[in-house]
Amino acid sequence: MSEPSVLDVPGIGLGPASQVPVGEGRLFEVGSRTVAVFRLRDGGFRATDPWCPHRGGPLADGLVGAGTVTCPFHGYRFDLSSGCAVGHDCPPIATYPVSLDAAGELRLHVEGVLRD
């Protein structure tokens, strides 16, 4: 999912992964930012910017499949790993490395990144 070097950053604890229903996304507030975290059916997690660059649709409320999320507003799709638009030319969304630690807690590896 991401470079080992990034995961070496201890990251910010987001609490138990079970807060996000399987196959869906939810928002987390990290510092002054809001991040959408998705829990994929294959057991993986992804984190992105929360709002669709098209017209602000809530991506966490979108449909997830094959590593992409489809915005609920007008159906634009984004790749959850790269953030790139799929099949259209919207600008990409930012993505963040996220992992599950041994205790079942989500960790967002963004120290320094989100502090603005």
Add this chain to the structure above:
Amino acid sequence: MKQTPRVVVIGNGMAGARFVEELVRRRGEVQPDVVMFGDEPYGNYNRILLSGVLAGTHQPEDVFLNPLAWYHEHDVTLHAGARVTRIDREARRVYAGGDLSVPYDQLIIATGSVPFIPPIDGLRGPSGALADGAFVFRTLDDCHEIVRHAKQSRRAAVIGGGLLGLEAARGLLELGLDVHVVHLMPHLMDVQLDRPAGRVLELALTQMGVHLHLEKATSGVLGDGRVAGLRFSDGSTLDCDLVVVAAGIRPNVALAAQAGLDVGRGVIVGDDLATSDPHVFAIGECSEHRGQTYGLVAPLWEQARVLAERLAGVSPDATYEGSRVSTKLKVMEVDLAVMGVKEADPDLDEVVTYAEPSRGLYKKLIVRDGRLAGAIVMGDGTIVPTLLQAFDRGTTLPDDRSQLLFPRTAGDGQAPSVQSIAAATQVCNCNGVTKQQLVDAVRNGCRTLKAVCSATRAATGCGSCATLVQAVVEDAAGGSLDVDPAAHYYVPGVPMAKTELVAAIREHELRSVSAVFTALAGGREDAGSKPGLASLLKSMWGAAYEDERDARYINDRVHANIQKDRTFSVVPRIYGGVTSAAELRRIADVADKYQVPMVKITGGQRIDLLGIRKEQLPHVWKDLGMPSGHAYTKGFRTCKTCVGTEFCRYGVGDSTGLGVAIERRFQGIEAPAKLKLATAGCPRNCSEATTKDIGAVAIEGGRWEIYVGGAAGSRVRKGDLLVTVDTHDEVMRLTGRFMQYYREHGRYLERTYDFVERLGLDHVRAVVVDDAEGIAADLDRAMQESVDAYVDPWLEADTPVHPAQFVDVVGAGAGPAPIATTMEAVR
């Protein structure tokens, strides 16, 4: 590793080259080594554009599809200018003269056709070559030679008034020659056209300055080795210094026959496109399938695709089952579309015609069993997409056939012709897509209608522009569009039509959306397919369905409609639009308590509370104490009513009582798409029941007319009268039965207005009213089970399926999402 199989293709024309393109695109499991032989010394080119080259509207370089470099890039070995002279089937090897010979595992014969040269005195010289000044019209080289000779000619004669002959005539006219067309039959293009259509065409051609000689048999060429004129069997003659022979084509089977393969008119192939030798296949004009040979590109492309799927191992069992031939052509600038049968069977068919020769208009429909069996349309391209669709899908035609011949767009008069639309015109009004953007998408390589739509987003909104988008795209592609197999899938992510899918789900007992992806889509979950599968599984398994909430669209996860500012709307159920002071008071209290930004009467006879935040939803519902109005579900929405006999002085039936009963019974029942109903107390129809998915209209004598398939949204369609019944109970029973039949057989998102048209009213009536298939009792039972299983989703206010069902922001320190500020951040 397996050894790489070698595929050898003979013929680098439209069929052979298309096959190789399709194969290269699919290379996966099997990575065959591809070798091609082409008699013509070029990469491959679009033969159907040769008429343009002759007429000077296209430069030769415009017609190339794949230049030589393409073959190199895709590791395809092309021997251009190398003619295969022998196939040794025993040694599995082909020989192409000199030292060149190549072994094969699979051999594809795609040698096309050869022009037919009728036995005419003096046409061929002693060597067998055509006389100086006589040409055939098949290849790029033929074009070059005709153009060269035309420079020193004044009058040209074309032998043959079929499609090809007329294309040649147009080219020669553009080259400034005096053009004469000599045709054996009494009217032009007799293969495609009936006599009146031929006449209209003849008038148009004469006006352009072409001289026609009909029912004339050419018996000789005058001149001594150099064309000076033609002699006819009636003794008359015509002076000319250039002749183009366009008297038909013959499948090019010489090589196959010599190799001992079964040959009839063409090389005989089965549904697997294999010849009598399982290692040898034949596609294109040289092949004969189920007794049929083809002379147009569309069938050849289907053959090329099927064969590529088989040989690439993508679907080794793919079969070709023949093509329904329909063509759109431009003959001498006249738009012409032909499909299906040409002449009507007087015992079976109804014929609808309109002719206006002076404007070059001719339209003829042949209708059999209410469906389009054939059509000829000349001079009006705008009605063609609809007809082609009705023909391809076999849908029933509207009773008023004139709608097909003279369609009107909502609002104003005539639909615009595709070519006359300016490039900058917005075609899709939902997504703001212009004609130019569609044309660019086609130029940039989109090969299917769907590819164009997903690249531009055209027709992905309300869908009302779909026909126009299709027309623009087809026009831009000039007849080279592929049919998208996914068009027949129930959902894009699982390659199966609905009946097939239902059978597979039953067989494997798949009860959840993820189980379907695992078993039937190679484990690949497709977001866009989830809601459709969820809807299908729920209607199939009822209570035994394993609900996965992530398969639902957000509205169905939180039982409300999402709005543009990410808030939601709440529409409580108000049965039949009949409410009470107490109910209204509660709604007013909720509006005050939550400071609801807008309270609105909807078009569905109920009340909408707009601007509610997600986390407020459960509280709002509890305070309302009313069930969900399901303004979000693909399923039963409302039953609008009028006051009827309760109060109205005209009422002849109790429409409010009936409407309330209908809504109580069917509330929340899921379906392929929305179901909106209405009941009206008399034919004045104040609740608009005749334009609803199902509508009941009271008539004098205490009876009810039931209408189905009506619409007054993005499309307007008057419902079809299904049946007239005597009692409320019968209305309820038939309503439920029709809905269940639609639930089982409708495509996802197909509203009843399309469903009824697709199946035909007669069929629907036979099943639903007359029980022709003996399934009425099953349908009634299945509907009763769904009614019994219904639970108001707003009860999840007390028992959410997940602690975060109505929560946006989770985690430590979570509060409601700051809506206003984050919307700002986006802009």
